[in-house]
Amino acid sequence: MKNILRGVLLLPLACLGGEAVLGVGGKLSLSEPAIEFDGGLFTKGWQRSLHGTGFTFADAKSGTCAFALKLSEAEQIAVQVKVVPAADGALRAHYTFTPKAALELSSLFVGTRFSAQNMIGGRWRADQKSGVFSETQGALAIFSGKIKELEIETPPPAKQRLVLAFDAPTSVLIQDDRRWGDTFGLRLGVGGTGLYPAGKPLQVGFTLKTHAPLTLTYARPVVLEAGPEWVTLAYEKEIVPGSALDFSGMGFADAPAGKYGWLKAVGPHFEFERKPGAAQRFYGVNFCGTANFPSQEQAEQLADRLVRLGYNSVRIHHHDNGCVQGSPDALTLNPGQMARLDGFLAACYKRGLYATTDLFVSRKVAWRHIGIDQDGQVEMQVFKALIAVHEPAFQNWAAFARAFLNHVNPHTGRRYADEPGMPFIALINEGSIGYAKAEARETPAMQAAWAAWLAEQRAKDPAYAEIPDKMPLRMSGREGAAVARFVADTEARMVARMKAFLREEIGCRALISNYNCGTHYTTLQPVREALYDYVDDHFYVDHPNFLDKRWALPSRCGNENPLRTGCTVPCGVAFTRLANKPFTVSEYNFSGPGMYRGVGGIMTGAMGALQDWSALWRFAYSHRLENMFSSEGFAGYFDVATDPLSQASDRASICLFLRRDLAPATPRAAIHLVPRPDGHGAALPEAARSVAPAWRTAAWHAQVGTYAATAPLATWRLLPESDAYATGTVTCAASLTNAVGPLVIDPARGAFTLDTERTMGGFAEEGRIAAGALTVTLRGAPATVWVSALDDQPVVRGRRLLLTHLTDVQNSGVKYADAARKILLSWGKTPYLVRAGQAEIELTVRHPETYTVYALATSGRRLGQVPARVSDGALCFTADVAHPEGARLLYEIINE
DSSP: OOOOOTTOOOOOTTSSSSEEEEOGGGOEEETTTTEEEEEEEEETTSOBOOOEEOOOOOBTTTTEEEEEEESSSSOEEEEEEEEEEOGGGOEEEEEEEEESSOEEEEEEEEEEEEEHHHHTTOEEEETTEEEEOOSSOOOSEEEEEEEEEEEEEOOTTTOOEEEEEEEEEEEEEEEEOTTTSSEEEEEEEEEOSEEEOTTOOEEEEEEEEESSOOEEEEOOOEEOOSSSSEEEEOOOOSOOTTSTTOOGGGOOSOSSTTTTOOEEEETTEEEETTEEEEEEOEEEEEEEGGGGOOOHHHHHHHHHHHHHHTOOEEEEESOHHHHTTTOTTSOSOOHHHHHHHHHHHHHHHHTTOEEEEESOSSOOOBGGGGTOOOSSBOOHHHHHHHHTTOHHHHHHHHHHHHHHHHOEETTTTEEGGGOTTSOEEESSTTOOGGGSOHHHHTSHHHHHHHHHHHHHHHHHOGGGGGSOSSOOSOOOHHHHHHHHHHHHHHHHHHHHHHHHIIIIIIOOOSEEEOOOSSOOBGGGHHHHHHHOSSEEEEEEESOOEESSSTTSSSEEOOOOOGGGGTOOHHHHHHTTSBTTSOEEEEEEEEOTTOTTGGGHHHHHHHHHHHHTOSEEEEEEEESOTGGGTOSOOOOOSSOGGGOHHHHHHHHHHIIIIISOOSOOOSOEEEEEOOOOTTSOOSSSOSSOOBSSOTTGGGGGTSEEEEEOOSSOOTTOEEEEHHHHHHSHIIIIIHHHHTOOOSEEEETTTTEEEEEOSSEEEEEESSEEEEETTEEEEEESSOEEEEEEESSSSOGGGOSEEEEEEEOOEEEETOEESSTTOOEEEEOOEEEEEEEOOEEEEEEOOSSGGGEEEEEEOTTSOEEEEEOEEEETTEEEEEEESOOTTOOOOEEEEEEO
């Protein structure tokens, strides 16, 4: 689903304080600098190994543990890791890799990553060579060579130091990974490109020390159960009408959907055709799998719930298999399933909930259905890639789109294609060729398309003579630049054809977008400019990484405070946006079971509001029908229907983004990607370039994006491409990154504050949060705390307020591989557990003595009055998770 890299995620800057932990599967975690070492490999096609198997915990006596890097059941490399204390607070580490079968690989290594935000200005030394980690993104390889000693030092004021002394000269690569993310990479080479014989061990060993002595511990499993630190919670999903949690009266869902005609893209906003000049925003949730097919009674109940939760949109997703359930050709619509989807959509439209969807997500297509004489089904990502280059695959896509969009909903009397309540459609979900697996790029159809395209380019530009005849699998250098251009050209041809099909044959008036994931290269932006009605993207914080089998435990998440590195993930997404088109995020999440996911709603809502985006859809509400109506479903990776923490955090997004409590940032800067007559930028560059620059954190202070047209762009500062990507923050974005606004991020504390008239609060690991009229003092647990006015007044004059105090929510009996809770071994079950913590609340409101505070259930039902007092003109009370009758997260503050 996302660009996931195994085993090199970051720890909080000071989570262990001079400690090292050898975890399950040989993962060596350091506290200062905050890094993790892990064994890894790149396949022959330069795809990173995402999976392992046979994980063991370290033996405390010998300091050894084992696992295997796994490409398939037959293709594995056994790994043994030994880490023991050495003199003067150093560690001795030794890795042995033994292929179980002969393998062709591009690289085998021990690797780690450093946060770019924490390393810029730091220094490195490799034997006699040295350099600085520059703010300017330059060549991919910062250093490459065989050395005996490596030293890396973070910049002042921390000046943390890492020194590796190798047992023998070792190949070391320091790499600038900022074209893919916000990190610098380090690889300690065990072997390079070539054949790795079965049974032949390969080794790397080194002594590791830091600026301070290290204490080594060996990780052991952790199970969470109810007790003083974890308090049980009952999750009541139906919102009590008229309660403080009933947002239906705020008017976000203006019923019925479609009452103002079709939605249009007008500059950077959506507008209704019969409501010109009024920019529209949408906030909603994804429905996946069986959740798309409720009974009519369930549909009505669910739609009512969604409106009370404050949503005004839904995304119908992973629905296409269900629509053709039981169909031998995977194209014929299932009448019973479509009747359920019809009912759900009609219930949504009736209440003012608009829908978006995709014309291909995960429908299972047999190889023979696309003219290839092969058993089995086409892997999902392979089929997506083939749509653009293999005619039978395109026709299969079109056949489903034709059946789906021509289907008439009996509740509305309209085809899906004619439904103004479904005004935006993505052609293929996450369908980028650049995101496709090596097996997709190596198909005969893809290689034939590449060969034809390359011949055209060679006829026009001699620079392409050096590009391989076979489509490269690695996105580095000029080869990667050529692949990025091929992807853009192929996308342009496919989208133009799809739009013509939808507009001319089907008569569909919905707005169209595509290519909503993966690394976004600058070469694609002119295509979006020319062909998309709006731009869509996805982002995730703490998306799971599966260590053995996909979508099966054990899984791993970073589980680190994203504010420690400036919460950069949504910042990168901000540059995918074109400044003159609406921008949407149809999937986002701060995923479970990460302990910091409570900050996801308020940070995403703030980003969307500051950037003046047009729509956000959290992924997801539910993947299972039964979990939406049962109290038994345990919290998982994504679904708010089984995660009361994420559901509560959504209210911050709704207030900040949908209600517009936070105004758009006033500085506006777009990177100007001037297209050539053929639709591209400059001549074939030395490397493919990601749209997100090194100064991406400016997105917290200014509206940012790219611009791929030639006409002047009023109210925006246009930054020349050469400056934006070459000179970094100092000259290009200093005024943007230093802008002062209502949101302040403090990476040193891992904290932020947000102060608007109607919503104010923030997050901290400990200590105080001071945001306008609200002051919070935390005890016991990190927490996100905010207050929002529920009427049309500022908080200080509001008659009814909602205060939310979010620590962490886990399942009873959830099992992790260690105390850092990065590797999940077992989900556990209900009841939910909330981490105990207190927040001392001081709220400056007019006439504080007239207010009453009530603790609320997750339904909005009042649980009881909370003692409050007035001190120095402020209303004061303690928000305490722990209560004999169950955990408390939500508080109604009302002037009665």
